[in-house]
Amino acid sequence: MEEMAEKLKLNRVEMPKQSPEKRRSNFEEVALGYTPEQAALEANRCIQCKKPKCVEGCPVGVNIPEFILALRDGDMPGAALSLKGKNSLPGICGRVCPQEVQCESRCVLGKKGAPIAIGRLERFVADWERVTKKCPPCELLPPSGKSAAVVGSGPAGLTCAADLARMGHKVTIFEALHEGGGVLVYGIPEFRLPKGIVRSEIEYVKSLGAELELDSVVGKQVQIDELLKGGYDAVFLGIGAGAPRFLNVPGENLSGIYSANEYLTRVNLMKAYKFPDYDTPIKKGKKVAVVGGGNVAMDAARSALRLGADEVHIIYRRSREEMPARLEEVENAMEEGVIFDFLTNPTRFLGDHRGMVNAMEVVEMELGEPDASGRRSPRVKKGSEHIVNVDTVVIAVGTVPNPLITSSTPELKATKWGTLVVDERGRTTMEGVWAGGDITTGGATVISAMGAGKIAAADIDHWLRKNGKWSES
Known part of the structure; x- marks a missing residue:
């Protein structure tokens, strides 16, 4: 019996997917997701480390042992609330995040066998919440009286907007395309990331209070300094690297x-x-x-x-x-x-x-x-x-960043590769303007962009509540 238990600990539960012969002729999602029984088996492999290193590998700081424990115990609303407390886009991350080199690479089970399938469990919980709508609402702080403009509705922008909205700030997201999601909708195929998942998670961000304005090209229809003069106290640039x-x-x-x-x-x-x-x-x-x-x-x-x-x-x-x-x-x-x-x-x-x-x-x-x-x-x-x-x-x-923003805003310093210069908090060289994601790093991962959006949101909140002056915060 002990030998069987040890074997289960070392071998992860594989996730079913379409056969190669079938899927190469359709655009339906390849990975089919865990069944409840498979998810429970995989969650039971987690040994609930006292000092979990997996959390250190997550750019958005998800409390991984907590949500897996709730899943293991059958508390699906608790698992969903734990996930969404840190990650506003779990259905997306569970599908496209490179967990194997981040959270899963830190899992202690990986030393002798296969690490916990954290991404697959995240996807399972996110899909359960999307279908059932049974996740308790996240806590929203009282209105701060401050407002922020978020330029770009890709992973960095959506994450920054969601966090700022939770912090009580009025948020407007400006998206140049006719549909929200940025690279999530134009760059990743349906068979890897269904667009219904993206739309659902955008709706969640909007439910927190963020507004989304489509067909709005910042740098052309409106300039950044016009946003700051027109009522926005801060601007976050999450415009990606789309060239x-x-x-x-x-x-x-x-x-x-x-x-x-x-x-x-x-x-x-x-x-x-x-x-x-x-x-x-x-x-x-x-x-x-x-x-x-x-x-x-x-x-x-x-x-x-x-x-x-x-x-x-x-x-x-x-x-x-x-x-x-x-x-x-x-x-x-x-x-x-x-x-x-x-x-x-x-x-x-x-x-x-x-x-x-x-x-x-x-x-x-x-x-x-x-x-x-x-x-x-x-x-x-x-x-x-x-x-x-x-x-x-x-x-x-x-890819490289589109030069529209930098060419129309000389206060923003860029590198020779066209990426924006920012400090460790996401602050650009223009007061009141932050940036994160591919516009600062060049082409990278969805989750790294989300991490940058999260860091910038925390600093924007601190800046707005303190005094709103670059030199004093």
Whole structure:
């Protein structure tokens, strides 16, 4: 009996998902979530450490043992309240947060076996609350008489807005697009993050008192200093890094070559995957190459398969060990039939008489010494050039911030990469303005952006309640 108990402690309960054969032809969610019985079994693995290190690995400070204990004891409202006390977007985080390198990497069970499936339990509790609506309301502080403008409704903005609203401040979120969610709706496919989940969690943030204004482009329709002069006491910038990077090689402007931003926006936000209900133009290639090795590259490649491609290749200049994508996403892509061309890099693209891409020249790479990122630097193998036939290419090699805000607001200091300069509290170089997320770090994770939004909200609250002067707080 003791041996069986020990075995249960070491082996996590696997979460069911669609078979590769079925899911590669639909955009429905791949991971199906735990059943109540599976969630209870996994929660029972938690040994309730007296000094839990898992909490240290959570950028938003969720009390992980507390919500798991409530789940284990059958107190689902208590589990949901514990989660939402720190995380206003648990249904999103439970799906896309890289728990394996954060909270789960600190779990003591991981020393001998598998760590607790914290993200999967978070998803289970969040989905239960979304369906039942039985979570007790979070405490809201009395109105402070202060107001804040939050620019951007991605993970950083939503988190900052939710925390400020709970603290009693009047909050307005300005979103440039026609739908809230930022990268959560335009960048992450339905099969990984259903948009109904995003909309539900935005509604939750609004229920705390935050207002959402869509089709509002700050930096163009209204300037930041106009917000501060027009009644807002503080501004938070969570506008992400939505401008694509390119390879800067010959032929990159041929038709049929997309940035990952454009490709995924057409598929997700503009719902090209729902043709003919949504007649969004997108090239449904038969032989598709996706250049890059991150989660965005996996999303683009897996979307291309679902749009009907016969063959999809990931072109990555390093080896599998250096890939920044989550292991789960790489494994899902491989199961679905995506082909990985490691140690390969494009040098130019070739087109036909109509200006459509029909081939690319690539070179083979080999790994040298580690670079500044800690990954081994790739270098070209001489004489390895060869031609590969393709009819669609997606460039997924990262993003940079849109320069609209910095170009229209000279008081905001930016780095040479276009990211905003902030201190450890999220304060920018312009008094009364904070920033967080990808606009300050470049492309990073959803949960790191949320952590930045949370840090900034705490400092904004302190600043507003103290005296509202940069030099005195």
